[in-house]
Amino acid sequence: MKKTIPLMIVILGGIIFVMYAFSPHKILQDDFYNKFYIPWVYASGPFAALLGVISLCMMHNAKIKRRAPKWQYSYFFYAGFIITSLAGFIGGSQKGGLMMWIFENVQMPMSSTMFSLLAFYMASAAYKAFRARSVEATVLLVAAIVVMLAQVPLGVKIYKNLPVISQWILDVPNLASKRGIAIGVGLGGVATSLKILLGIERSYLGGGD
Amino acid sequence: MRLDKRRLVFLLLFVFVVVSTLIIANRQEDTDQYVVKDFRVEDVPADDGSGLLLSWKPLERDKRIIEYRVYRGVSPDKLFFLDALPVNVKTGVAAERMFYYDNSGSEFIDIGSPRKLKKEKQQDDKSPLYRKMPRNIPILAEMAGKFSLLSMMDKARFYHTTKKITLDKPSTPGPDGKIPDEGDSYAGLADNKQTVICFLKPGEKYYYSVVAVNERNKFQKHAPITEGTPVPNPPDPAQALYSVMLEDSRTLQFEWDLPLYKDDLAQYRIHRVPSLPDTVWNLLRSNPAGLQSSTEVIAQGGIGYGQLKNYTTFTLPEAAPLAAFTEARYSLELIDADGMSSFSPLSTPKLKTTADLPPKAIFRTEDKPDDKGDRLTVVWDNPICFVVKTTALNPKSTKLRVNYQLNKTETQKVKNIYFEFFKMGETKSFAKLKEFYQDNSVILKVPTGYDYRKGFRVKITLEGTPKIPADYVIEQDLKYDPKMLAIMPAKALYRNGIDVSSISNVVYRKTLASPNLTLVKRNTSYDNNLDVSVSYSTMVQKPVLGFRFVKGDSLITILNGERSARKVKAGDVRTAVALMPADIDLVYDKKNETRIETSIFPEIGVKQAKAKVEELEKQLSELNAQKASLSDPAMLAGLEKNLDRIQKQLSAYRDNPDLKRINSISGRRSRMRQIAKLREDYSRYNSYQVVRTDGKGLFNEAELLKSGEEIDYLKPISNWFYKTKVITLIAMILFCLSVVILVGMARRGKDLYIRPIAGLSEIDNAVGRATEMGRPIMYMMGSAYLSDVATIASMGILGLVARKAAEYDTRLIVPIYNYITMPVVQEIVRESHYAVGRPDSFDKNSVFFLTDQQFAYVAGVNGIMIRERAATCFYLGTFAAEALLMTETGNAIGSVQIAGTDSSTQIPFFITTCDYTLIGEEFYAASAYLSRQPMQLGTLKAQDYFKLVIVVIVLIGSLLSSFQITTLNEILPLK
Structure with a gap:
């Protein structure tokens, strides 16, 4: 019963969405989707967010209680959480308020810092990938050099047709493999959806059966 | 660090400096407030008296203003927030003055308004500035007389929620001389169930002010309160009047361009004026009252606030000499709803014949297929194909890509488009191209030795269903454009030899209950159809006539500006309501x-x-x-x-x-x-009409579609099935069937071979390694939502990984990106622990929501990874830029990493940094591979066979397309 009812809800929801995908009728597009489904999604969102916040607080609370490694950082979570919440609740979330100031001057720079690290990690990953240890890796290296050089003026100086070759690499072998993956992903997605719809895939209900 | 005396003094000094600086800066700012200068409130010219124009000199850029807030009131002591005009803080306002038109409806009752009268932020007790008008009927009712009010509500609210409000029995007799049995009844609706819009009333006084707000959200002092009164003005004269005399049919045709503000234009009159010089006429028309006797009205009609037809005809009386009308001049008088009028400049008729008229449009109206029943299509021509641009494909421009556009309806199918290219001045084509697959471009090879800058002429013919006549030809000149440095189409578009580029196809609509036709859209000759929206009714609009509310023990009714009160009685509706007609x-x-x-x-x-x-x-x-x-x-x-x-x-x-x-x-x-x-x-029943016009008096009106004497009205139909998705449905059914067959085979014990997938085979080892090392496992589910298939597939694998981890008593940490996913994931992990008989080892805090900010999530995951020294990391789901940041960190701490994603852009990063990667479909196969259940394996096998079918169809399609057979391409949906 504990699994049957959720399963029935999932199957019923799935069938309705299959109908929604195949039917443009007003009952499905307007009455079901716009007037029923979307408002419920919006209405349930804040409750789920509340659950998320409670979970995060509990996790940090447990860390502090257990004196887990680097437990002191959990206080930073509480400090950030309380300050940002108060800034939002008291001063509002509009531009010019404290919350937006925190967002623009604390969160954005930190996010940008994390993002900028990506460049170094990419270089490191590229080094690993382009080490010409096999024929495949060598092909990869050559293709990468051609594509990268074609992006800069120096590449055209070296050989005027480099952008054409680069575009060919991107349009033909690269796109072919991407489409191959896309077909696989698409079919996998359909198969997974179908498995859920037919009740074959139940592991998402927990326990794996 | 120990806090000794010296450090304490230093710290206190530092705090003192910071606090003093902040206080001084704040005081400095207080004394340096910026007030908007030269604030004016003026009447909007040429309107119906429902508009005021506010203008002021904006503050300089260095004041860092982010918005100007406009306040309005009906008395100078209470001004309510009306609107905010945002300003780019970096660029400021470049114009000398800023303008705000208060001439459209503004919110009177709105769900977002405060319940009580609330002072604006940072205002003292003496300030007249308040936030939005409060959603409080007793307060609003006092101001209601100053505005025209319109209520907008959900139709169900009006139908079912409105309360019946019956006024008390009047004491005076009605128009029929009798005292009615009871008072009039109205529909009453509470303030939280409707939005009421207010419009300014002519002749009423309104008070305004403007406040600048800087980027620190600091409200500056308000501009001096200024009053304004909207008054009705005569309309602007018509921008142009075009007159044409059709000599053979003795008909005068008039067409005009309305002025910019046309919302109060009610009627028009065409005046025949004796031939006068323009200067004399301009003097005369400035005094419309004196003009009436010197002109003759030959045509008149309604304008319907700019929605009705902007043309008319006048047939000359039989006895009248033609010269009396061809030599006369004509003026258009526009009359607004208040009876004020203006005259256009004089127009001299052009002499034409009926042969000069554009051909009458032969049109039809059809229901738009595959929609929810809210659109109709008006079709007036065969499909139209034309060149939009060309691009040189080599430096010498000997090869050109010619981009074309094909305009057609869903029901019109074009099988082939034939392009014939001619050198300029030649009649023999040098290239004939058959476009059997319409990808909006053809490649043209320029003949050797021909200077492409001389241009070309292109002749386009089409083949399709419904059958396109063989003599239907579209032609264009392609000329060299020195500015674009390319061959571009000239303005003229020849349809069967006639230039139609200046002809518009104007669509008018007639509803069942109205005798008039209203304008839908003016279309160019490049269009052959128009999708007209016929929406379902969702809202009801009603004028608000008054309010009723209880104050103390009094029941107060304000209706049409009259206030009455009596003691509340049993059975009275006590909710404060707005009153509107119940009809x-x-x-x-x-x-x-x-x-x-x-x-x-x-x-x-x-x-x-x-x-x-x-x-x-x-x-x-x-x-x-x-x-x-x-x-x-x-x-x-x-x-x-x-x-x-x-x-x-x-x-x-x-x-x-x-x-x-x-x-x-x-x-x-x-x-x-x-x-x-x-x-x-x-x-929802409508009929349509198409009028062809050159916009200058040469127009030809098609008849309304009729069956016998009856006008045909059409209502769009809500379709139950997307016809374009038939193939998708068939494919889905076939796939379902193959799943059922293969699942049945698997159940009967048939051994279904699945190729080994290294990443999945290694899951056991990876979990075992974490157990041996006594370190936790981390499982990242990606950044997609619960509704994403990748997340659900990942949940399937998580269930199995969690089970293994629970069996080996290894800690599993799952930081969640999306809070909606979290409770589901917690349940999966909990169930897995229960399934292997280890409920005690389940720790709810190991599955937690981290954040839904991309890089904050990375920072959190990386921090946990390093602190906990995770032995194994799984990345299964949809990932974006965060993937590499996490996997590189995992790599640095020596974790065994298994990744699987459907994001093709992240696969290369996973391959280079992880030990095992599940590419695309392997990720979706993981659940079946790990559980080895026959049902799951059957699905996986069906998936493989279906992929084979797709590959075969792709090959056949490619082969057929090579032989110009595109049937397969056409029957398969594009998306």
């Missing part, structure tokens, strides 16, 4: 050409119908009595017309079956359900 249109009686109205309250509806019949019968008998005494034929004809109209109304209200049926239902809800069905249905 609603029911149906259009086609036979009697009458729109029937009823009340939303059943008993009033019945009474109203009865009273209406009695009133019409009385009118009819009075008119019949008058008829006997009339002898003048003109007056008699007028009376007959009136009699006929009243007789029809009487028949409609007495005999209409729908009205009878509705009035026989006593329950409000069921009656309203029937009313809604009837009124929402008839209002």
Whole structure:
């Protein structure tokens, strides 16, 4: 019963969405989707967010209680959480308020810092990938050099047709493999959806059966 | 670090400096407030007296202003927030003055307004500035007389939620000399169930101010409170009047361009004026009252606030000499709703014949396929194909990509497009191209030795269904454009040899209940159809006539500006409500050409119908009595017309079956359900007309579509099935069938081979490694939502990983990106622990929501990874830029990493940094591979076979396309 009812809800929801995908009728597009489904999604969102916040607080609370490694950082979570919440609740979330100031001057720079690290990690990953240890890796290296050089003026100086070759690499072998993956992903997605719809895939209900 | 005396002093000093700086800066700012200068409130010219124009000099850029807030009130002591004009803080306002038009509806009652009267932020007690008008009927009712109010509400609210408010029995007799049994009834609706929009009233005084707000959200001092009064003005004259005399049919055709503000234009008149110089006319027309006697009105009609037709015709009287009309000049008088008018400059008629008119449009109206029933298509031509641009494909421009556009409806199918290219001035084509697969471009090889800059002529013919006539030819000149440095199409578009580029196809609509046609859209000659929206009724609009509310023990009613009060009695509605008419249109009686109205309250509806019949019968008998005494034929004809109209109304209200049926239902809800069905249905019937015009008096009007004498009205139909998705449905059914067959085979014990997937085989080892090392496992599910298939697939794998981890008593940490996913994931992990008999080892805090900010999530995950020294990391789901940041960190701490994703852009990063990667479909196969259940394996196998079918279809399609057979391409959906 504990699994049957959720399963029935999932199957019923799935069938309705299959109908929604195949039917443009007003009952499905307007009455079901716009007037029923979307408002419920919006209405349930804040409750789920509340659950998320409670979970995060509990996790940090447990860390502090257990004196887990680097437990002191959990206080930073509480400090950030309380300050940002108060800034939002008291001063509002509009531009010019404290919350937006925190967002623009604390969160954005930190996010940008994390993002900028990506460049170094990419270089490191590229080094690993382009080490010409096999024929495949060598092909990869050559293709990468051609594509990268074609992006800069120096590449055209070296050989005027480099952008054409680069575009060919991107349009033909690269796109072919991407489409191959896309077909696989698409079919996998359909198969997974179908498995859920037919009740074959139940592991998402927990326990794996 | 120890806090000794020296450090304490230093710290206190530091705090003192910071606090003093902040206080000084704050005070400095207080003394340096910026007030908006030269604030003016003026009447909007040429309007109906419902608009005021506010203007002021904006503050300099260095004041860092982010917005100007406009406040309005009906008295100078209370101004409410009206609107905010955002300003780019970096660029400021470049213009000398800023303008704000208060001439459209603004919120009077809105769900977002405060419940009580609330002072604006940072304002002292003396400040007249308040936030938005409060959503509080007792306060608003006092101001309501200064505005025209319109309520907008969800139709269900009006149908079912409105309260019946009946006024007290009047003490004075009504127009019929009798004292009615009870007062009038209105529909009352509470403030939280509607939005009321207010419009300025002509002649009323309004007070305004403007406040600048800087980027620190600091409100500056408000501009001096300035009053303004909107007044009705004469309309602007028509921008142009075009007149054409069709000599052969002795018809004058007039067409005009309306001025910019046309919302109050009610009527037009065409005046015949003796031939006068423009200077004299300009003097004369500045005094319209004196003009009436010196001109002759030859045509007149309605403008309908700019929605009705902007053209008319006048047939010359038989005896009138043609010269009297060709030598005269004409002016258009525009008359607004207040009766004020303006005259256009004089127009001299051009002499033409009917042969010069654009051909009459042959059009049809059809239901748009595959929609929810809210669109119709008006089609007036075959599919139209034309060149939009060309691009040189090599430096010498010997090869050109010619981009074309094909305009057609969903029901028109074009099989082939034929392009013939000619050198300029030659009649023999040098290239003939057949476009069998329409990808909006063809490649043209320029003949050797021909200078492409001389240009080309292209002739386009089409083949398709419904059958396109063989003589239907579109031609264009392609000329070298020195600015674009490319061959571009010239302006002219020849359709069967006639340049149609300046001809518009104007679509007008006629509803069932209206005698007039209203403008839908002006279309160019490059369009052959128009999708017209016929939306479903969702809202009801009603004028607000007054308010009723309880204050203390008094019941106060304010209606049409009159206030009355009495003690509250038992049975009175105590909720504060806005009052609006309870009438609603029911149906259009086609036979009697009458729109029937009823009340939303059943008993009033019945009474109203009865009273209406009695009133019409009385009118009819009075008119019949008058008829006997009339002898003048003109007056008699007028009376007959009136009699006929009243007789029809009487028949409609007495005999209409729908009205009878509705009035026989006593329950409000069921009656309203029937009313809604009837009124929402008839209002969606429309008929259309297409008018071809050059915009300068040469127009040709097609007839309305008719069946016999009856006009054809069409209503869009809500379709149950997307016809374009037939193949998708068949494919889905085939896939389902193959799943069922293979699952059955697997159940019967047939061994289904699945190729080994290294990443999945290693999951056991990876979990085992973490157990041996005594370190946790981390599982990242990606950044997609719960509704994403990748997340659900990942949940399937998580269930199995969690089970293994629980069996080996290894800690599993799952930081969640999306909070909606979190409870589901917690449940999966909990169930896995229970399934292997280890409920004690389940720690709810190991599955937690981290954040839904991309890089904050990375920072969190990386921190946990390093602190906990995770032995194994799984990345299964949809990932973006965060993938590499996490996997590189995992790599650095020596974790075994298994990744799987459907994000093709992240696969290379996973391959380079992880030990095992599941690419695309392998990720979706993981659940089946790990569980080895026959049902799952059957699905996986079906997936593989279906992939084979797709590959075969791709190969066949490629082969057929190579031989110009595109049937397969056409039947397969694009997306």
